[in-house]
Amino acid sequence: MLMKAEELNRVLYVDLTKKDIKVKDRTDLFDAYLGGSGVAIKLLEEECPTGIDPLSAANPIIFAVGPLTALYPSASKTVAMFKSPLTGNLGESHCGGRSAMAIRLAGYGAIVITGSSDILLYLVIDGDKVKFRDASSIGGMDAQTVGRILREAETGSGVRTIIRTGRAGGKLVRYACAVSETYRHFGRLGLGAVMGSKNLKALVISADKSVEIPKAKRKEYRTVYDEIQDVVVKTDAMEKYHDLGTAGKLYEMNKLGGMAHKNLESASAPESIARELSGENFANKFLSRRISCSHCPVGCVHLASLRELYAPGHYFKTSTIPYDNEPIYAVGFMLGMEHAEDCLRLIDAVDSVAMDIISTGVTLAWATEAYAKGLITKAHTDGLDLQWGDAQTYLAAIEKIVEMPTEFYQNLAMGVEHASSVYGGQDYALAFGGNEMPAYHTGIACYINNLTGARHSHLDSAGYTLDQKLIGKEFSIEEVVKSLIAEEEWRQILSSLVVCFFARGVYTSERVLKAMAAIGLENWSPEKLEAVGRDIHRAKMNFKFREGFDLAKLRIPKRIFEVPTPHGLLKEEDLRKAIAVYGEMISAQK
Amino acid sequence: MVKKLAVLDVNQCIGCMECMFACTRREGRAGFDKSAIRVRSAGGIERGFVVVVCRACEDPPCAKVCPTDALRLRKGGGVILNKDKCIGCGFCAQACIMGAIFWDDERDKPIVCKYCGDCADYCVHNAIGLVDV
Numbered sequence: 001m002l003m004k005a006e007e008l009n010r011v012l013y014v015d016l017t018k019k020d021i022k023v024k025d026r027t028d029l030f031d032a033y034l035g036g037s038g039v040a041i042k043l044l045e046e047e048c049p050t051g052i053d054p055l056s057a058a059n060p061i062i063f064a065v066g067p068l069t070a071l072y073p074s075a076s077k078t079v080a081m082f083k084s085p086l087t088g089n090l091g092e093s094h095c096g097g098r099s100a101m102a103i104r105l106a107g108y109g110a111i112v113i114t115g116s117s118d119i120l121l122y123l124v125i126d127g128d129k130v131k132f133r134d135a136s137s138i139g140g141m142d143a144q145t146v147g148r149i150l151r152e153a154e155t156g157s158g159v160r161t162i163i164r165t166g167r168a169g170g171k172l173v174r175y176a177c178a179v180s181e182t183y184r185h186f187g188r189l190g191l192g193a194v195m196g197s198k199n200l201k202a203l204v205i206s207a208d209k210s211v212e213i214p215k216a217k218r219k220e221y222r223t224v225y226d227e228i229q230d231v232v233v234k235t236d237a238m239e240k241y242h243d244l245g246t247a248g249k250l251y252e253m254n255k256l257g258g259m260a261h262k263n264l265e266s267a268s269a270p271e272s273i274a275r276e277l278s279g280e281n282f283a284n285k286f287l288s289r290r291i292s293c294s295h296c297p298v299g300c301v302h303l304a305s306l307r308e309l310y311a312p313g314h315y316f317k318t319s320t321i322p323y324d325n326e327p328i329y330a331v332g333f334m335l336g337m338e339h340a341e342d343c344l345r346l347i348d349a350v351d352s353v354a355m356d357i358i359s360t361g362v363t364l365a366w367a368t369e370a371y372a373k374g375l376i377t378k379a380h381t382d383g384l385d386l387q388w389g390d391a392q393t394y395l396a397a398i399e400k401i402v403e404m405p406t407e408f409y410q411n412l413a414m415g416v417e418h419a420s421s422v423y424g425g426q427d428y429a430l431a432f433g434g435n436e437m438p439a440y441h442t443g444i445a446c447y448i449n450n451l452t453g454a455r456h457s458h459l460d461s462a463g464y465t466l467d468q469k470l471i472g473k474e475f476s477i478e479e480v481v482k483s484l485i486a487e488e489e490w491r492q493i494l495s496s497l498v499v500c501f502f503a504r505g506v507y508t509s510e511r512v513l514k515a516m517a518a519i520g521l522e523n524w525s526p527e528k529l530e531a532v533g534r535d536i537h538r539a540k541m542n543f544k545f546r547e548g549f550d551l552a553k554l555r556i557p558k559r560i561f562e563v564p565t566p567h568g569l570l571k572e573e574d575l576r577k578a579i580a581v582y583g584e585m586i587s588a589q590k
Numbered sequence: 591m592v593k594k595l596a597v598l599d600v601n602q603c604i605g606c607m608e609c610m611f612a613c614t615r616r617e618g619r620a621g622f623d624k625s626a627i628r629v630r631s632a633g634g635i636e637r638g639f640v641v642v643v644c645r646a647c648e649d650p651p652c653a654k655v656c657p658t659d660a661l662r663l664r665k666g667g668g669v670i671l672n673k674d675k676c677i678g679c680g681f682c683a684q685a686c687i688m689g690a691i692f693w694d695d696e697r698d699k700p701i702v703c704k705y706c707g708d709c710a711d712y713c714v715h716n717a718i719g720l721v722d723v
Contacts, residue, residue, distance in 0.1 A: 002619065002696070071620045073608070101607070105621050148634065158630035159622065182635055210614055210621020218618045225615070229608075233714050291635055292606040297714045299604035303636060320636035 003209045008035060008067055008109035011043070012130070014123065016198055017057060017115030019132045026109070035066025035109055036498035037092065038536040040081040041543060043112055044090075050546055054085035054190070055172060055197040057116035064110040065100045066498040070211060072225060072515055073232050074503035076100050076293040079495055084189040085197075086174045086359070086415050087434035089547040090540055091189040092455050095163075096293030096500060097181035102161040105207030117199040122164075124154055127208035135201040142166045142352040143179040146202055156206030164202035165192040166354025168402050172196050173413040175359035175436070179351070183301055183322040184293070187356045188457055189435065214520050224518040231506045233297055241300035241502050242290060246325035247279030250333075257566050258442035258464070259329065262336045262388055263365035263428055264559050267441040269333055276340055277332045282323055285340060289320075293500070300502060306344045321348045329439035330361025335368070336388025349395050353402045362436035363416040364397055370425040380408035380423075417555070427558040432456050433549070441560065443467030443567040445480050447575055451554050452582045453488060454540040459501055461488040471566055477574060481581045485537075492536035493529050538590060551583045592666030593720040594646035594705050595627075603639040603717035605629055609709035616708055626692055626703040627718075641718060644668055644690045644703035652682035652691055652702075661702070666723035671702045 009027040014020075029039045040062045047060035061082045068075035078099040084091030103111065106127050113123075117132075120139045124131040138146050143166035150162050161180050168176035169192030176192030177185050186192075195201070213221045232238065240248065253259045254274040261269040268274075275281060288305035292298055307318045321344045331350065332343035350357045368386040370376045378385065382405050384393050404410045411419045416436055420429030430437045432447070435456035440446040445463035453460025461484040470480070490509075491501065499507045507515075509526045516524055561570050613625035622628070627643040646668035653661040653669050660675035661682060678698040683691040692701040707720040 002623075070611075151634075158628060207621070208623070210619040210623045213618045213620065215618065222615070229712065238714075289636070289638060290604055292604040294605075294607050295611055297604075297606050297608055297712070299606065299715070 002212050003107055004212055007107060007211075008065075008069075008104070010108050011110045011112060012108045012125070013112045013114070014130065015115045016113060016117040016121065016200060019117070021130045030067070030109055033532065033536060034493070034496040035069070036064050036077075036079040036496040037081075037492055037540070038496035038532065039110055040064040040079050040092070041536060041539045043110060044081045044083075044543060045539070047112060047114060048083050052083065054083040054088065054091070054194060057114075057198065059083050059194055059197070061113040061191065061194055061198070062110060063099075063103060064498075065104045066109075066496055067519065067521055068497040068499060068515060069100045069104040070295060071519055072295075072499075073229050074296045074298065074506065075497060075499045076296045077495070077498045077500050078103060079498055080178070080186045080191050082191060082194045083547065085172070085193045086190045087456065087549075089544040089549045090454055091191065091194070092540070093177075093186040093188050093191050094495065094498075095178070095180050095184050095186040096296070097161055097184035098159075098294045099161040099163060099180045099184075099205070100498065101294035102159065102205040102207045104211070105159070105209050106205050107209050113198070113200065116197065120199045120201055122150065122202040122204065123200065125203065125205040126156065127206065138201060139170060140167060143354040144182055144352060147179070147182050150202060150204055154204045154206075156204070159208075160204060160206040162202060162204050164354075165195050166352055168353045168355045169193055169196035170201075171402050171404065171413070173355055173402060174415050174418075175356040177354050177356045179354050183291070183303065185356075188358070188455065190356070192354055217518055217520055221518040224514050228506060228511065228515065229297070231511075232503060235505055238298055241298050244279035244283050245290070245300050245302035245323075247282055247302065247323055247328055249279070250325060250328055251275070251278035251280065253439065254333075256442070256468070257564065258440055258446075258467070259333055260430070260437070260439055260441050261333045263334060263362075263369045264430060264441060264563055265369075267563050267565060273333075273338060276338065277328055277343060281340055282328070286323075286344065296500065296503075298502065304344055306341060306348070319344075319348055322351070323347060326438065327357045330358045331394070333439070334361045334365040335394055337391065338389050339391075342389075342391035345391055346394055346398070349398045353398065355398075355401070356436075358438060359415060359436040360398065360401070362430050363401075363412055363419065364394060366416045366420060366425060366429050367397070367412060369428055370420075370423060373425065375424050376408065380406065382406050382409070426555065430557055430559065432556075433554060438464075440464035440467070441563065441565050443470065443565045444477070444570055444574060444578065445470070445484060447556075447560060447570065448481060448484055448578045448582065451556070451575070451579055452484070452551065454537065454544065460491070461485070467565070467567065477578045478581055481578050481585060485582065485585055489530070489533040489537045492533040492540075496532075496536060534589065538586065541586060551579050554579060592723045593707065594667055594723050595643055595703060595707065595710065596645070596719060596721045597641045597643065597717065598719045598721075599717055600639060600641055602715045603629060603641060604715055605631065605635065605639045608712040608714075609641075609718060612709045612712040616706070624694065624701060626690075626701045627709050628692065642688060642690050643709075643718070644705075645688065646703075646705065646723065651685040651687075655681040655685045657681065668705065669702060671700060673697075673699060676700070
């Protein structure tokens with residue numbers, strides 16, 4: 001079925017309480033804010049009342065794609081927005097797989113899910129038809145099994161996305177994630193818990209349409225498409241992300257001394273561990289397949305194959321496990337793993353229950369250190385003896401975070417910020433703005449990024465990249481903050497179009513404008529993109545402030561000042577100053 | 591030299607669907623509702639992908655069951671669709687056990703590969719390509 005490009009303006013509103021839908025034309029939002037993050041934050045402002053409990057029916061879930069989705073290579077991401085049950089403010093998470101293509105070609109620019117169902121449901125969005133289906137038989141199931149069952153139960157094979165939660169979502173673990181296409185995640189900030197609170201187990205969204213390129217634009221569109229395709233394939237993105245994948249930079253980062261190891265006991269694991277957990281080792285021993293998101297030729301997704309004897313008498317099982325930079329950091333480096341196999345087992349376990357792996361790894365790393373220091377005991381851990389590198393015990397701990405047999409695990413399921421506020425050990429509880437930290441200990445920029453980024457994600461402003469560029473150079477705090485804000489503002493445009501950040505080198509301002517013009521989106525300029533990027537960023541920050549986020553009250557764990565970065569030891573006064581400068585700069589330029 | 595499209599090495603396929611998008615792009619659309627090629631997982635992505643596309647049979651079953659002679663044999667294998675003759679009965683699609691005849695719901699007629707190679711031009715991992723017949 002053919003649709004016009006402007007049908008991106010259609011927003012599907014699904015009310016889970018009334019089990020009813022409506023479709024509204026929101027040209028107003030898409031014209032002003034493109035799509036993705038820009039439209040999602042505006043919808044969140046409209047739909048999310050101030051001060052609500054993130055796990056109440058009043059919290060909306062918004063999925064949004066953008067004007068380049070399904071039209072250009074590597075425009076392959078979907079943005080989810082909600083109020084985060086982990087941080088209590090902005091929840092924003094991005095996912096690839098087939099999600100973006102399916103939403104756009106089902107005929108929507110965004111989907112808004114409100115209310116809460118009385119029974120466990122899954123939602124089928126089959127183009128214009130929306131169906132509410134009973135999910136009570138798949139409630140307690142892991143994310144992979146749910147995917148397999150829905151793949152067979154529903155139509156649309158190959159041209160659909162299946163976004164689902166695992167057990168952690170149903171149990172309201174605050175950092176439960178949602179999984180699409182088995183190996184991709186809306187990882188951060190607890191979308192899975194919000195789905196769980198709504199009694200929504202999964203969404204199956206099938207594409208049944210295509211977008212018409214206006215006749216007068218077809219030649220131009222093909223020319224621009226080919227230029228972008230060419231750049232995607234020929235830039236270093238292809239080699240960097242396809243060959244070893246994101247895991248390819250682990251070894252070098254560790255060598256640089258910017259990789260948190262054992263709850264940041266140091267910023268560099270011993271050489272033998274770094275080799276064992278390197279992208280090269282994973283590729284040589286376990287890589288079984290590389291796959292990609294829809295409409296992206298890069299193929300950055302790396303799947304490992306792990307064959308294990310699980311019972312005497314030659315009973316083997318072979319598991320396919322996705323690996324990336326962040327999971328290897330979080331349950332490998334952070335938990336002191338000495339074997340890549342153990343790291344894969346932990347990734348598999350976290351993926352099955354569907355939790356954010358960074359939050360899980362960092363929370364368990366804190367628990368291990370607090371246990372070693374005697375703040376918590378076996379009475380808390382339900383008998384588990386948490387020790388670095390002990391994968392079996394961590395597997396049991398992951399299970400207990402989901403099942404919560406003791407109060408201690410109920411607290412762990414709320415994240416490290418919360419758990420450390422109960423048991424102490426805040427000096428080494430590595431959360432920033434309430435979100436568990438990414439791998440990097442590269443310098444001041446990565447921590448300004450962690451503290452001030454709207455999502456407290458390393459991808460907000462890539463402080464770790466800036467830190468590496470600044471090694472050996474003179475710089476002022478003002479320059480660093482200014483540069484990070486500019487980066488985060490520009491990334492709002494990328495996540496509104498929506499293109500993958502891995503293709504950020506391809507989608508320069510100039511090329512974005514060409515791509516937009518070739519599908520009839522004219523009257524945009526570099527200045528207008530810049531201004532809209534700033535507006536979107538400020539809208540996200542304002543949502544955070546509205547919900548109680550306060551730059552002056554940010555907790556900074558002391559640990560980060562005790563371990564040298566590649567720039568030497570960081571000073572708390574510098575970081576506090578940077579936060580203040582950040583506050584001044586974003587309020588001066590509204 | 592007459593060419594046909596071939597799956598050169600399905601293990602190289604990363605499931606990006608660029609071939610499917612390229613096929614429909616020929617008609618000025620972004621999507622795959624006009625595509626004569628489809629990539630799907632072989633029962634879960636961990637098993638890899640299946641590329642479904644016309645293999646240009648020398649003695650094509652689809653042509654044998656066409657009641658209106660709308661599918662003409664192509665030199666070197668495969669068929670050429672004469673849309674004027676086609677009544678949309680769907681027998682051809684049923685006769686292809688590969689499932690390589692797709693359906694155009696708007697025109698209610700089959701979508702048959704033309705072996706133009708547009709899809710292969712966008713397969714940067716060389717999973718598919720044009721080969722001499």
